[in-house]
Amino acid sequence: MEAEQAGLRNTLHRNGLRMTPQRQLVLDAIAELEHSTPEQICAQVRRRASGVNITTVYRNLELLESLGLVTRTHLGPGAPIYAVPEHRHVHLVCQRCGATEEVGTSVLEPLAGTLRERAGFVLDTNHVALTGRCAGCVRNDCV
Known part of the structure; x- marks a missing residue:
């Protein structure tokens, strides 16, 4: 400390x-x-x-x-x-119910590699939010 x-x-x-x-x-x-x-x-x-x-x-x-x-x-x-910057993960935010889940930044590695290869773009994966529908809303067919 x-x-x-x-x-x-x-x-x-x-x-x-x-x-x-x-x-x-x-x-x-x-x-x-x-x-x-x-x-x-x-x-x-x-x-x-x-x-x-x-x-x-x-x-x-x-x-x-x-x-x-x-x-x-x-x-x-x-x-x-x-x-704090050390708190690294991806937020999965449900657009329907507002639920937020955290997953490790490793899920973005394939995308980061593709972006670097195709566009020369270096993706900052330290603290990212992605929106969509959570498993519960998909299962309940919420639109």
């Missing part, structure tokens, strides 16, 4: 920034919640520091994402979710 914190501080320092208490609280909240919207992150942060507002959370999320310290994924309508 100390090495991880030192790495975060080094990343911030290299970019002329410092680890503020608010940044630390936002990072801690993301790590604790695993997947979270800005509103959920703000609620978690406020448990420790009631004076932190949603604008501060959004500003810090934007900065932390630009530095590669957090990832943002859109699972559909509504707010994006944030996670």
Whole structure:
């Protein structure tokens, strides 16, 4: 944990920034919640520091994402979710019932290989959302 914190501080320092208490609280909240919207992150942060507002959370999320310290994924309508980059998987989001399932990024390896081979495109598979219909909706023939 100390090495991880030192790495975060080094990343911030290299970019002329410092680890503020608010940044630390936002990072801690993301790590604790695993997947979270800005509103959920703000609620978690406020448990420790009631004076932190949603604008501060959004500003810090934007900065932390630009530095590669957090990832943002859109699972559909509504707010994006944030996670630490080490939390890698593919979200399978049902367009009918809204259920979300996680699968390993290895399921995208064939697609990533095809895209690289045919288009020279390198797919970022670290945090991806795919939409469709879940097994339950397919089984129940929900349309």
